[in-house]
Amino acid sequence: MDFGDSRRKPNVVGKFTVAVALTVMCIIVLKQSPGFGSTSVFSRHEIGVTHVLVTGGAGYIGSHATLRLLRDNYRVTIVDNLSRGNMGAVRVLQRLFPEPGRLQFIYADLGDAKAVSYNVNLIPIAILLYISVMVNKIFSENAFDAVMHFAAVAYVGESTMEPLRYYHNITSNTLTVLEAMAAHNVKTLIYSSTCATYGEPDTMPITEITPQNPINPYGKAKKMAEDIILDFSKRSNMAVMILRYFNVIGSDPEGRLGEAPRPELREHGRISGACFDAALGVIQGLKVRGTDYPTADGTCIRDYIDVTDLVDAHVKALDKAKPGKVGIYNVGTGHGRSVKEFVEACKSATGASIKVEFLSRRPGDYAEVYSDPSKIHDELNWTARYTDLRESLSMAWKWQKAHPNGYGSA
Numbered sequence: 347m348d349f350g351d352s353r354r355k356p357n358v359v360g361k362f363t364v365a366v367a368l369t370v371m372c373i374i375v376l377k378q379s380p381g382f383g384s385t386s387v388f389s390r391h392e393i394g395v396t397h398v399l400v401t402g403g404a405g406y407i408g409s410h411a412t413l414r415l416l417r418d419n420y421r422v423t424i425v426d427n428l429s430r431g432n433m434g435a436v437r438v439l440q441r442l443f444p445e446p447g448r449l450q451f452i453y454a455d456l457g458d459a460k461a462v463s464y465n466v467n468l469i470p471i472a473i474l475l476y477i478s479v480m481v482n483k484i485f486s487e488n489a490f491d492a493v494m495h496f497a498a499v500a501y502v503g504e505s506t507m508e509p510l511r512y513y514h515n516i517t518s519n520t521l522t523v524l525e526a527m528a529a530h531n532v533k534t535l536i537y538s539s540t541c542a543t544y545g546e547p548d549t550m551p552i553t554e555i556t557p558q559n560p561i562n563p564y565g566k567a568k569k570m571a572e573d574i575i576l577d578f579s580k581r582s583n584m585a586v587m588i589l590r591y592f593n594v595i596g597s598d599p600e601g602r603l604g605e606a607p608r609p610e611l612r613e614h615g616r617i618s619g620a621c622f623d624a625a626l627g628v629i630q631g632l633k634v635r636g637t638d639y640p641t642a643d644g645t646c647i648r649d650y651i652d653v654t655d656l657v658d659a660h661v662k663a664l665d666k667a668k669p670g671k672v673g674i675y676n677v678g679t680g681h682g683r684s685v686k687e688f689v690e691a692c693k694s695a696t697g698a699s700i701k702v703e704f705l706s707r708r709p710g711d712y713a714e715v716y717s718d719p720s721k722i723h724d725e726l727n728w729t730a731r732y733t734d735l736r737e738s739l740s741m742a743w744k745w746q747k748a749h750p751n752g753y754g755s756a
Contacts, residue, residue, distance in 0.1 A: 387447035388423060391489045397421040399490045401456060402497030404431025406605040407594060411494060411657040413603060416443045418661060423488055427455040432606050434753020456481055456497055456519040481522055485530040492534035492664060495523055502542065505564035506709045516567035524578055534585040534667050536660055541592045541715055543569040551718035554674050561712060576672065585667035591656055591677035592649035592717055596738035597745045599654060604745030606752030618739060621692035622746045624700045631701030634685055639713040645685035649678035649716035652732035662726045678717030679730045688735060695739035
C-alpha cells in the first residue's frame, strides 16, 4: 500500500503544477490585455451613447444589423453561441470598427444556465480564454440600454423534424432574455419575429391584424415568444417593437458581409443560398419543392425583403420605441414573387445556367404570403428601397463569388 501511494503522489503533484502554471499564464495574458484593471466602458451608461445587446449578432441578419448600428455610432455587444453564426463575420466587424468601446463579442448560449463565454476585446483572438458565466451575469457586467433579439434557429423544414429544439431555442430562450432584462432594468426590446406566425391567411395581403394561425413549429414557437413578450409588457414599462418579417435576401451593398450557412444546413436554407450553390457548382442543381400550389405558376409566392432594408427597419424601430408602448409591424415589400420568378432572377444575376429539379412540397410550407407594409410606413417612416429581385441577388452574388467558402474556418 505504501508503495502504491508513493507511485500516485508524483502524478497528483504534476497535475497540480500544470494547473498552477496555466493559471499564472492566464493571469499574465489578462494583465497584458487592453483594459485589464480598469472598468470597461461597456459596463457603464454614458450620456449620448446607446448600448445595444444584439443576440445572434454573428448570424446573417444579426451581423448586418450590427454593422448598421456601429455605422450609426451605437455601442454594440454581440452574444452568440456560433451554432449558426460565423466568427468570421465578427472579425469583419472588429476590423471595420477597431476603436475601444465600440464593439465586444461574448461567446454564450442563451439557453445554457452556465454559458461558456469569452470576451474577444479583453483577450487576443489567438488566445481563447473560456469563462463560465450565466446570462444574468452578462447583463450584470454590461450596461445595456436596449436589446435586439435575433438569436434563433429559423428553418421551417428543420422545425418540423426537430420541434422541441425550436420551442426551446426560440420560446424558452426569449423568456430567459426577458427575465434578464427585467432583473437588470433594461427597458427596450426589438424582437425579431416572422410572417410564419400568420400561417396561411384566407386573404392577402397580410396586415398586422391578420389572425395568427401558424402551421409549423417555427411559426408556433415565434408566436409563443410574442405572446410572452406581450403579456410581460402589460405589467412593465418596457418599450417593445415586434418586427414580423418576410423572406430575407441580399447582402451588404459594399460587399463586407454576406450569408454563409453551415454546409450541413444547406438543404434547409434559403432559396437564394441554394441558387448560389448551384451557380457555383457546389450542388448539381436547384431543387424546387412544390409545383401544385394554387398560384399562377404552381410554385409558392413569397415577399422577398432585402437585408439592408430589414436592418433599416430595426434601427427605425429602436429610434421610435417608447416606454410602456408596443409596436407590431410587418416588414416586407408588399409584393409577392413566385419561386419560379425568383429562380429566373437568380439565373440573370449569376449569369449561370442552373439546372432545376421540381419535387414534391416541403412539409409546413404555405402557398402564398406577402405583406401590407402600410403601418410601418405610416408610423416609422420606413419603406423598402431594394425591391428589384435581380439587384438584391446581384449584390449577394458578388459576396458569394468572393467568398466561395463563406467566412472560412472559425
